Amino acid sequence: MNSRLAFLLPLLALALPAAEPTVDEIVQKANQVSYYAGKDGRAEVEMTIKDDKGGTRVRKFVILRLNGEDGAQKFYVYFKEPADVRSMAYLVWKYAGDKDDDRWLWLPALNLKKRIAPGDKRTSFVGSDFLYEDVSGRNLAEDTHELKETTDQFYVIRNTPKKPDTVEFSYFLVWIDRETFLPRKAEYYDKNDKLYRTVEATKVETIQGYPTVVESVASDLRAGTSTTNAFSGVEYDLGLNDNIFTERFLRRPPREIR
Amino acid sequence: MIRRIACCLAILGLVAGAGEESLLDRLGISLHGFADVRGGVRTSGTDLVSDGSVLEGRLQLEANHQGDIFTLQLRTDFLYDALAEDHNFDLETGSGVMDLREAYVLFSPLDFMDVKVGRQILTWGTGDLVFLNDLFPKDWQAFFLGRDQEYLKAPSDALLVSLFPEFANIDLVFVPQFDPDRYVRGERLAFWNPGLQRVVGRDDAIDVETPDAWFRDVEVALRVSRTVGGVELAAYGYSGYWKSPEGSDPLTGKAVFPRLNVWGGSARGAVAGGIANAEFAYYDSRDDANGDDPFTPNSQWRFLLGYERELARDFTFACQYYAEWMQDYAAYERALPMGIAQDELRHYVTVRLTKLLMNQNLTLSFFARYSPNDDDAYLRPTVSYKISDNWLATAGANVFLGSQDYTFLGQFQDNTNVYAALRYSF
Numbered sequence: 001m002n003s004r005l006a007f008l009l010p011l012l013a014l015a016l017p018a019a020e021p022t023v024d025e026i027v028q029k030a031n032q033v034s035y036y037a038g039k040d041g042r043a044e045v046e047m048t049i050k051d052d053k054g055g056t057r058v059r060k061f062v063i064l065r066l067n068g069e070d071g072a073q074k075f076y077v078y079f080k081e082p083a084d085v086r087s088m089a090y091l092v093w094k095y096a097g098d099k100d101d102d103r104w105l106w107l108p109a110l111n112l113k114k115r116i117a118p119g120d121k122r123t124s125f126v127g128s129d130f131l132y133e134d135v136s137g138r139n140l141a142e143d144t145h146e147l148k149e150t151t152d153q154f155y156v157i158r159n160t161p162k163k164p165d166t167v168e169f170s171y172f173l174v175w176i177d178r179e180t181f182l183p184r185k186a187e188y189y190d191k192n193d194k195l196y197r198t199v200e201a202t203k204v205e206t207i208q209g210y211p212t213v214v215e216s217v218a219s220d221l222r223a224g225t226s227t228t229n230a231f232s233g234v235e236y237d238l239g240l241n242d243n244i245f246t247e248r249f250l251r252r253p254p255r256e257i258r
Numbered sequence: 259m260i261r262r263i264a265c266c267l268a269i270l271g272l273v274a275g276a277g278e279e280s281l282l283d284r285l286g287i288s289l290h291g292f293a294d295v296r297g298g299v300r301t302s303g304t305d306l307v308s309d310g311s312v313l314e315g316r317l318q319l320e321a322n323h324q325g326d327i328f329t330l331q332l333r334t335d336f337l338y339d340a341l342a343e344d345h346n347f348d349l350e351t352g353s354g355v356m357d358l359r360e361a362y363v364l365f366s367p368l369d370f371m372d373v374k375v376g377r378q379i380l381t382w383g384t385g386d387l388v389f390l391n392d393l394f395p396k397d398w399q400a401f402f403l404g405r406d407q408e409y410l411k412a413p414s415d416a417l418l419v420s421l422f423p424e425f426a427n428i429d430l431v432f433v434p435q436f437d438p439d440r441y442v443r444g445e446r447l448a449f450w451n452p453g454l455q456r457v458v459g460r461d462d463a464i465d466v467e468t469p470d471a472w473f474r475d476v477e478v479a480l481r482v483s484r485t486v487g488g489v490e491l492a493a494y495g496y497s498g499y500w501k502s503p504e505g506s507d508p509l510t511g512k513a514v515f516p517r518l519n520v521w522g523g524s525a526r527g528a529v530a531g532g533i534a535n536a537e538f539a540y541y542d543s544r545d546d547a548n549g550d551d552p553f554t555p556n557s558q559w560r561f562l563l564g565y566e567r568e569l570a571r572d573f574t575f576a577c578q579y580y581a582e583w584m585q586d587y588a589a590y591e592r593a594l595p596m597g598i599a600q601d602e603l604r605h606y607v608t609v610r611l612t613k614l615l616m617n618q619n620l621t622l623s624f625f626a627r628y629s630p631n632d633d634d635a636y637l638r639p640t641v642s643y644k645i646s647d648n649w650l651a652t653a654g655a656n657v658f659l660g661s662q663d664y665t666f667l668g669q670f671q672d673n674t675n676v677y678a679a680l681r682y683s684f
Contacts, residue, residue, distance in 0.1 A: 049617070057647050082647035083290055083683035087322075093488065100528055102488045109408040111379045115490070115526055117533045117576075119568045127618035225617075247483075248422055252329060252364055252372060 023147040026155050027140055029181040030174070035137040036073075037210040038236030040066045042256055045229055049128045052224035058082065059126055062233075062257040066240045070096035074245040075136065078257040089250050094136060101136070106250035113247050122167060129218035129227035134199060153178060169197070180204075180211035196221050202228075208236045282321075287330075290684060291319040298404045298677025306448040306459025311675035312403045313340040318359070328365040334358045343445055343460070351440060352397070352412065359413055374418040379411045380431060382481050382492070384524045384535035386610060387625065388580050390560045391494035391522045391539050393479060393501060394431075397440035399447055402656050402670065404677030412440050426484040433477035433498070436469045438515060441502040442670075450669035453511065457663050457672065466503045467512045475499075489527030494539070496520040505545065505554040516554045517544040532567025549586025552593045557585040572614035581605040598664055604631045619644040627667070634660030634667035653678040 021029070047059040060081040066074045077090040089106040100118035107114055121133040143159040150156070154175040161167050170193065175185040182204060188197035203215035212234055219226040244254045282289055298311040315338045323330040335357040339345075347354030362376030383392040387410075400409035414437045421428040442449050448459040458464075469475035477498030484491050496519065503513035522539030539560045546554035559582075566576035584590060587602040606629035613622045625638040640654035655676045660668020 051617070055646075083292070084644070084647075084650060084681075086290060086683075095488075099488075100531070102528065109379070110381055110411050112381045115533050115535075117566045117568050117574060118528065118531060120571045123571050124618060243422070246485075247427065248372065248420065251374075251420075252366075253324065255324075255326060258324060 020150075023145050023157065026147065026176060026181070027145045027157060027159075030176045030183050031137060031140055033181045033211060034183055034213075036067055036071075037212070038067075038208070040064070040236070040238055040240040042233065042235045042238055042240075043231045044233040045231055047126070047128055047130075047227060047229050049227045050225060057127070059085075059128070064240060064244060064254070064256055066242065066245060068096075072096045073136075074242070076245055076249070076254075076257070078253055087253070089253065091245060091250060092136065093245070098139075104250070111251070113250055129197075129220050129225055130199070130229070134218065148173065150178070154184065177211075182211045182213065207234050210236055285323070286325060287321055287323045289319065289321050291317065292681050292683040293317050294406070294679060294681040296404065296677060296679040298675050300673060300675045302672045302674055304448060304459070304672035306457065306461075306672060307444075307446060308341055308460075310341050311446075311673070312405065312677055314338060320360075328363055331360050331362055331364070333360040341446070350437075370422045372418075372420040372422075374420075375416075377413045377415050378418065380414050380416065380418065380479075381411060382429070382494070384526045384537045384564065385562050385580075386564065386576060386578060386608065387627075388562055388578060388608065390537050390562055391481075391492075391496070391520065391524065393477070393496045393498065393518075393520060395437045395439050395501065399440055399442050402442070402447055402673060404654060404656060404675055404679075406652075406679070412437070426482050429481045429483075431477075431479040433479075435472045436475040436477055436499055436515070438468055438499070438503075439501040447670060448672045450664045452664070453506070455664075457669060459672075464503070465512045467507065467510070467514050468503075469499060469515055489525060491523075491525050493523045494521060500543075500555060508553055516546065518542065519544055522560075529565070530567075532565055534566075535562070535564040537562040549584075549589040550593045552590075552595055556587075556590050559583040559585070566610075572618065574610075574612045576608075576610040576612075578608040579605065580608070601631045605629065606631075616643075629665070629667070632660065632665035632668065633662070634658070634665045636667045636670075648682055648684065650681045650683065651679070652681070 042062065042064050044062050045060065049057045049059070058081060059079070061077050061079045064076040068074065073094045075092040075094070079085045079088045087108045091104040091106065093102040095101065103116040103118070105114045105116055119132070122131050124130070125132050125135050142163070143161050146158045146160070148156045148158045155178055157174045157176060158171055159174065160171045161169070164170060168190070169188040170191045172186055172188040174183050176183050182201065184201045184204070186199045187195055190196050197218070197220055199216065199218045201213040201216050203213070205212055205214050212231070214231045214234065216229045217226060238256065240256065243249070244256070294316045295314070296316070297313050300307070300309055300311050303309070317336045318333065319336070320333040337355060337357055342353065344353055345355070347356060349358055358377055360378055362374050362378045364372060364374040366372050380394040381392060383390055389396065394414055395412040397409055397412040401407070414433055415435065417432045419430045443464060444458050445460045448457050451458040451464060478496070480495040482493045498518060499515040500518045503515050505514045505516040506512065507514050519542040520539050522537065524535065524537035526533065526535040541558040541560060543555050543557045545551065546556060549556040561581045562578060564576065564578040566574060569575050582604045584600065584602050591599060606627055608625065608627045611624045614620070615622065621642045623640045626635065628635040637657040637659070638654065640652065642650060642652040644650055657674050658667050658670040660671055662668045663671070
């Protein structure tokens with residue numbers, strides 16, 4: 001038995017280069033690793049927005065996430081700072097396929113669950129350099145993917161939008177870690193092929209076996225602004241209940257946000 | 259760990275000064291709030307009410323405990339209102355130095371049940387500044403004077419029991435003593451007095467008799483709601499009184515709150531890249547079942563249709579159509595002693611435009627309401643800018659237009675005002 005294994009191993013090693021994943025497998029896996037780790041997840045986020053004059057604004061919030069079927073997800077975002085949005089909550093039901101997300105904002109002073117019209121996903125998230133799409137993930141079907149380069153550490157993927165007039169970039173490059181499949185850097189190029197925006201995972205840790213971004217930076221090179229997200233208290237597979245993502249727990253925030 | 263605690267303490271220390279906060283922290287109580295100064299002037303130059311529309315300083319403090327067993331919330335405003343003639347402290351109307359906004363306990367006696375008891379803000383329904391099935395008290399006076407929009411909702415002293423069985427959410431509200439709207443009275447806003455057939459102000463404030471017996475003059479409200487495939491459906495019921503003194507007692511001449519039952523329904527969901535909502539309600543005026551009492555409003559059907567959609571990045575458009583259909587109109591016309599008859603079907607449209615600029619720190623908003631029946635309109639432009647994470651500056655106007663003095667918005671023409679405010683949140 002042992003001798004047979006010993007014989008097979010070199011063969012397997014030889015076979016590995018041929019088993020390189022296809023570009024579709026790479027982007028699928030990267031999407032899974034960055035947005036769907038575990039059955040559910042939780043993170044505290046401290047977001048620091050730097051303007052072009054060096055002034056800063058800080059947002060603190062807790063995100064709860066629950067995966068559904070076929071890529072559907074629910075998000076609960078509870079704001080802790082700044083003071084004027086404190087204890088507001090943002091609820092998103094993301095569906096499989098093309099269907100628009102359902103989004104609600106909870107306004108505690110009015111005890112009001114306000115429905116938000118579906119918006120352009122390339123709109124700034126809470127005034128930062130991150131976009132809604134950076135937070136909830138861009139639908140893979142919106143771009144064509146091409147493996148531009150394979151380095152020692154990364155797969156470099158060039159993503160070209162199928163409907164270029166709906167977005168502000170002409171293409172973007174993503175560096176995906178060959179080992180963990182976690183995207184480490186994205187560069188966005190405008191219609192003149194000029195780099196104008198970057199999003200980078202600046203610190204990565206393995207938490208409960210899942211490669212996890214614990215610090216990320218988005219920079220708008222034209223405006224001279226940047227936003228840093230520092231993640232703490234990250235947990236996976238908490239066993240979040242589906243009913244947390246309902247009006248009941250908007251009115252009475254769940255203990256998982258504390 | 260120690261570093262994290264030190265970091266937390268430093269943040270808390272920054273929030274509300276030093277030592278005492280750490281004590282609150284140990285008790286699991288968070289303390290927050292804001293200070294707000296606000297001034298506004300009337301543009302009409304009427305003698306009926308003062309030239310200033312609003313001039314006040316306000317401190318809101320909020321203490322909150324979120325525990326595993328219960329949530330405790332206390333939120334109160336301390337107010338210096340330079341224009342108020344009545345500085346007497348009144349917990350019901352919010353006049354005087356203190357306006358208690360919330361004081362409640364929330365707990366879950368059963369897995370599928372939440373109970374919230376005490377002073378609380380209650381809201382439901384689908385309209386934007388239009389209320390059909392939301393019969394919880396409003397403060398139109400605060401709203402029209404240029405206070406923050408949160409003050410449109412007045413608090414209720416109520417018991418809210420929410421049940422969460424599989425098939426729906428059920429909310430049952432019991433109000434042991436009738437909570438009327440903080441309706442427009444003459445002291446701050448001039449309005450049409452149908453008895454005198456003219457616009458009156460602070461010298462002719464109306465004499466009102468309010469049902470106020472505990473456990474007798476009660477209100478009950480019910481909502482059953484369910485979300486099916488992203489569409490929010492709800493059915494509503496209410497038993498109580500008209501929320502403003504819409505009736506009058508011919509013997510005493512006092513304005514009164516006639517009895518009212520309401521039932522209705524609503525739906526809200528995604529339509530054509532936006533959000534559509536529809537709501538209806540039947541207002542059953544119990545003291546005028548046949549519609550032939552000229553001193554009591556007739557029963558009505560109310561309908562609302564709305565649509566909202568993002569037109570461009572950070573630019574949203576919303577519109578609504580509202581209709582009110584009086585029942586037993588022939589009886590109403592026959593019984594009307596004199597004066598101006600209302601139309602059988604009254605309606606209005608609203609439009610709201612919202613634009614965010616400068617990294618979403620600058621908000622421009624414009625709300626307009628126009629009624630073709632009454633030929634009157636209300637415009638509410640506002641600009642607000644987040645100077646920093648703590649400071650917010652706001653300016654706005656309340657503009658009333660109308661061809662007659664007796665229509666719903668036309669009566670307020672003398673109250674057209676502009677205001678500005680500065681707020682520090684902590």
